[in-house]
Amino acid sequence: MKIPQITFTRFVAAILIVIYHYGLPIFNFKSLDFVFEKANVGVSYFYILSGFIMMIAYGRKEYIDFGYYIKQRFARIYPVYIIGLLLAISLLGNVRPAAVVLSLLSLQSWVPGYALTLNGPGWSISVEFFFYLLFPFLFNSVYARRKNARGPAFVVCFIWLVIQVLTNWFVSSSYYHGFPSAGHDLIYYFPLIHLNEFLVGNIAGLYFLRHPGGKKNDIWILVVFIATLLGLKFIPLIVHNGLMALFFVPFIVLVAKNNGWFKRFFSFRFLQYLGDVSFGIYIYQWPVFLLVKRLVKYFSFQKMGKVTGFFVYIVFLIAIAVLSYELIEKPVKKYVSKRRGSGSDVLKS
Template identity: 50%
Template structure:
């Protein structure tokens, strides 16, 4: 089952993250309320994690059992080539950060498991380290719980989600949390077990969707929920990073997926869907592309706003090229050679 309209939302989330990582002197950060949205736009990673869990169920829900080898092969071929490209591009301008031990840590996707190591090389890759955990456990969850209709996983997931929210909120306000750029910060924000709840609730949302996938016009609910997301980010100072926004993201994902209104027709246009397909390339290469572009543009003394406009165009174009000529061909090639 393919849900074309949900694919474009990945592009929107990726671009929000891109802006959140850009220079805070950008004009968007000088606009009241709008600045609050982009200062917290890294919550887009939470959306990715929840959507990942949702899509996994949608993609596999008709199977009685998932073969471990085929699943891991497909996931590896899908995510790993561009992950390595992002690392290599990053090292073009930040090679002084490289060492053999750190290189191996990142190549194996283990950086987020060690507080203090997650943000050294191409730091958006911390989330791919978390995704590796999701991919590792999903076949087991599917074969032993989801495919058998075992309802205990619903209880376990809700408990894990509640415990995660309580822990993160209390820890962030405690004396143990030392603030940004510390190991305690990386434990709170990037440690994979802090995000397992997002993947699990995404799985449950997927199970609900495949049993209740009748379509109708949900344009108004989608707009209302999206507006609620923005209002929460603007006005309510909560810890959103580790799954709290599932309360809004899950209904948003389900309504978009079941919608057959104007928004779906818009989001399902081929150019929109294609941008969504290229969103992984946007996300995983946006920091090295920014660093490389800054090196090139430094001598021109351009304003930060002009640099931003150039950056967005270059990022989208290069990401499309990465998707078309690296991600897709290598994905297909790896699937073939691993199957031999």
């Protein structure tokens, strides 16, 4: 099951994260600086949306076959992930063998000091793999056995609240300040810190499956969007630990249920396509940045303005993501689909 109006929001989140990483020193956003300076919460949005989509894709099943499921999930992200990693290694030159091994196994986010080595954005995929491994066990033992979501929802809300308290306490603790590098990696990149975001997305997906009716709720989407902007401006976000779920969850559910102008506009095939290639935009952002810097130097384009150079980088990044989608992601999906037949529709998630 694919919800077309949701797909484009992935592209928006990915581009905001790219601007956060490479655009802040270049642009003077003035009245919008609070959005771009906190755009790293886009990773939280990805995790919540991932949990939501996973539940939509599998929620009507009685049981998840782990073997085929993991092949689907593996095919969905690992080929692009590994290409981004190899590109980064080739452009960086000298790399630590331990970093290569951890990144190949997608375990870098579990070990302080290694989360951002090689292809930095890959840390979030390391976390995502953990979610993928955990989901079928949660589904088969909890979600599929519950006629209503009240019990799981209560537990997930409790976990979310505990994470908020613990992370904010930890940032002010002596351990965090005594071991800043390890403490920073633990609080920002450790998979268990982000589990609440994926679980909250699961609960939102369960709610949507039980109340799927389309509604012309465009005004409410606008209200939640404005509330999200206000939250980014006035709430002190110490870390992206899932606090923005207060805004992201209602936004995702409202957009998924929308049957008004919002759906009609964001269902345009071009916008959906940008959403489809957004994973490549996200995972290739660092190696493509390194590559563009080398090309600019090689072809003596150093006099190019920083703003112009950034937009050249964005265009080049999107082009690489499109090629990756057409030459890697789609063929892999098609191959896996042929191996199982009609059950492959979940690869669209």
